[in-house]
Amino acid sequence: MDNRIYFVLVALCAALVKAQDPEIVDEIWPEVQQVGRTGRINCTVTNKQTSVVMWEHVDTGEQISRDTDIEMQLNPMIGGLRKYEVQKRSSGDRETFMLIIRRLVETDAGTYKCTIRITAVAYDQWPTKLGKITVQVPPTIRPGETTAVLQIDQGQNSSLICAASGIPSPNITWTKSDGGFLPVGVAQYRSHILPMTNVTVADMGVYRCVADNNIKPPAEHLAQVLIFHAPATRVVQNSVGQAQNRRFDGKLECIVKGHPEPTVTFERLINQGRAPLNDDDKYEINKQTTDNQNLKAGEQWYTLKVKNVQANDFTDYYCIATNVNGRHESTITLFETMECQGPNCPSLPSARASLLRLSALAFIPTILLLLRHIVLAR
Incomplete structure (x- = not known):
């Protein structure tokens, strides 16, 4: 046999064998969900045969499943369903293994790996693909790192700090509660640090920082600024x-x-x-x-x-x-003054009340005359 024909046949055989090997055919699309909701990511394979499809949380190193069997020791019931579940859907030689994670918490976020375990094939030759779950978390203010009360002398410099966390990272906006301008000369200032430069008595008041990452509800914090100064009185x-x-x-x-x-x-x-x-x-x-x-x-x-x-x-x-x-x-x-002043003064009788009293007095003679006739008639 011609050597060229031999090598072509070998290549065709190898291609035929390779075409029958299991493989992951689609990308694993990233999943974005808010905390407390359910996350789902799919891994679609072909020619699975007797191989095993496995899910793993790469960030924690935990093995989650083998085909549809959950391997994790802790898989609590949530609303009548398990936190972790793998559902399989088949279409011809394609099988999709959907990993479901219920009641998402922040630690569920990260990278997940779908792997096809093939018997008699080296570990580093197993087909794998990565997917990502992002768990969105509403913002919260970190009290220990956030200014509650700032006391400062006139003309001095300082700053207000609003430390917040959330996924995605929240934007922080400062305003003054009375609607006035901030020490930086604007009504709103976006930063977790609000500079307080060359402060005056006018800068006293309550300042509000709002942390917002479009995941409701936003977080809010109030900081009080007190400027040391001499008293002022007004009447x-x-x-x-x-x-x-x-x-x-x-x-x-x-x-x-x-x-x-x-x-x-x-x-x-x-x-x-x-x-x-x-x-x-x-x-x-x-x-x-x-x-x-x-x-x-x-x-x-x-x-x-x-x-x-x-x-x-x-x-x-x-x-x-x-x-x-x-x-x-x-x-x-x-x-x-001649008359009582203020809200607690006794009220004077109204014109209507006076007219009613006069009208009643006008009927007294008539009533007396009727009573006299009644007595005489007896």
């Missing part, structure tokens, strides 16, 4: 009117800001001097605990109630705030 009204000798009260209101939080006292002008005021039968000092829309960041609302206003109560009153950085005060004048 709601610099003069308050009230009528005297009618058991009416006068309410004087003062708004205070400072850090550390100032000590607030009240005084009044008397005999060309000033006298301190305390809670007693005549005066009542309160710090408002309810949120008020008129308050700015770091402000506190104080009230002084002057009870049962008399003639000698009409004078100037002083709201004084003091902390380690300084002192500030504002003046409120209480003056006399």
Whole structure:
């Protein structure tokens, strides 16, 4: 036989044998699912014959299955089904082995290998293909690495840090809760670090960082920024009117800001001097605990109630705030009016009520006359 013919026949035989060997015929498409859902990846083989199709988690080195049998020792029931399952579908000489992983957790992510184990063939000659499962995880804030409270002197530099994790990695956006501009001069700033440069009292307030990776829900964190500064006071009204000798009260209101939080006292002008005021039968000092829309960041609302206003109560009153950085005060004048002032004044009878009373009085003579006739008739 011609040598050329011999080699052609050998090559044809080898090709025929090779064509009958098992092989993986399709790519294993990557799977992307959110945490808690079900992941599925397919491995399609031809000419399987007596060989075995195996799934392995490459990142952990765990052998998952042999054909449709699960090899893992831990395969818990979830909603009536096992966490791991392999389903087989056949079409001619093609068989697809679908690996199913239920209730995905972050550790289920990674690379998976489909291998055809062929008897009497060396291990490194077994057909293999790789697939990938990505487990998407909603963002979370890492508290120990995230700024909760920042205290800083005026003119100093620092930063706020918002550390978050998630898959894919979340974008982090900073805003100020009152809608104002950030120290960097914009209303929004995208970074896990917000620079605080040459800070002023205007930079005080609550800052919000939001971590979002399009996997709901986004994560949110609030950080408080406190700037050390001397107190400042302002009044709601610099003069308050009230009528005297009618058991009416006068309410004087003062708004205070400072850090550390100032000590607030009240005084009044008397005999060309000033006298301190305390809670007693005549005066009542309160710090408002309810949120008020008129308050700015770091402000506190104080009230002084002057009870049962008399003639000698009409004078100037002083709201004084003091902390380690300084002192500030504002003046409120209480003056006399003819009628009661404020929301707690007694209401006057309405015109309709007065008209009804007059109408009722008009019927009294008629009623008396009818009663007289009744008595005489008896």
